[in-house]
Amino acid sequence: MPLDTPNSGIAVFDPRGVVEAEAIPIGRRHNTLAGLRLGVLSNRKWNGNKLLRATVKALEADTEFASVTFYEKESFSKNADPHLLGEIIADSDIVLTAIGD
């Protein structure tokens, strides 16, 4: 509860620490999926893979992609290698990924 005078009341402390973050704009949206290069990033989880492959199959039933390229993270519990991310960005127009534990 803020008080009227700066030094009255009891001092309290914030234990959370400051987060320094930079806003990154999201990529532009495509109007159609047809003819795009689809990158598919698997996190290597058993059920994530099942979800991902089923989703790609469903998408391909309605859409003809220019290409579909599958990628894998080294480990489901670690950040993707920056080189892998660079490769995906360079070779894909849109990217699909999934989480399924």
Added chain:
Amino acid sequence: MSSDAAVTTQAFPSNGRVADDTDLVEWYYAQGFSDGFPVVPPTPDKVEAMLEALGGDPDYLECRVPPRWGGLTRQVLAVNMVMAGCLPSYAPVVRAAMLALTSQAFNLHGVQATTHMAAPLLVVNGPIRNAIGMNSGHNVFGSGNRANATIGRAIRMILLNAGGGWPGELDKSTLGHPGKYTYCIAENEEVGCIAPYHVDKGFEETDSTVFVMPAEPPHSVTNHVANDPEGILDSIVSAMSTIAHNNAVSSGHCAVVLGPEHARVMAKYEWKRHDIRHYLWYQAHNKFGDVAFQHRYGKVYNRSLPKWYSRRDGDRIPVVPTPDHIHLFCAGGEAGRFSAFIPGWGHMASPVLREINGKSPPGGGPQCVDGTCYL
């Protein structure tokens, strides 16, 4: 109370002050700054004393804590330690543990966010254990000791407050485990049957260290009968050789804690650390077919296990890749023929051993101990 309610916060007062009649315990609860237990209100005097123990300089940034990445300045570290109930003499241990936890090898981001139940296990070695009154004896994993309880609690408070590991928010653990309140022990070096863990890794006995590893809860191993190493260790092997824990499916590191009575049997037969770890590694295993559920749900390869494992259904799958992935400690009270197996999280993280003041091991690396040398 739902997890959403648990993290609902009031606006923090812009002038850092609240009314004189404020119940501070309830105020910190209302802010969402508690692990569920009442916190010790951090008064300016207590925070100042903790800061002094940390070396002053309140804005000095020790580390950032994922996945929220809150900056752990000495002031923030001191506040969390006071809230957890720590004494200033615990400051070097908590700081060293946080630096170990936020080193890249530990992968704290993954440990905090995983659906698995892993919590960081802390094991303290060296003279600081007794200097600050840590318990390495009876009920070592249990309640009743301020240093063990509040050092571990301070770590959890920091992982919650600075790291944002609130249940259902950035902590996605399905079940969690009680070690997420506090999970901190000291090795019982006084038993003297095996070299202290940190000496095994190249430090001097006069050094003090903290070991951190993401871990499941301890699994008790009972053996009141065997009077030789093989018999006792076979019981530990039995606890290790199941397909349910995370080492079985994700490899990585694990810990074994020998109770003093079991450790004395090892010493009687002159079994050293390397004998114990190698026996456990050699004997503990599953069959690949069992790990793969006999392929009942589809052909399983399991890329979380090392690629050099042979994967025919009858092939032996070690619980961890090498004997060095078994971290052996001696702890607990003098009476009782019990030990414990502590599964780890998996290959996704590496344990970290850090000297309390950050110095490297003598000679720059591990030395020969008990007849075995480690790189």
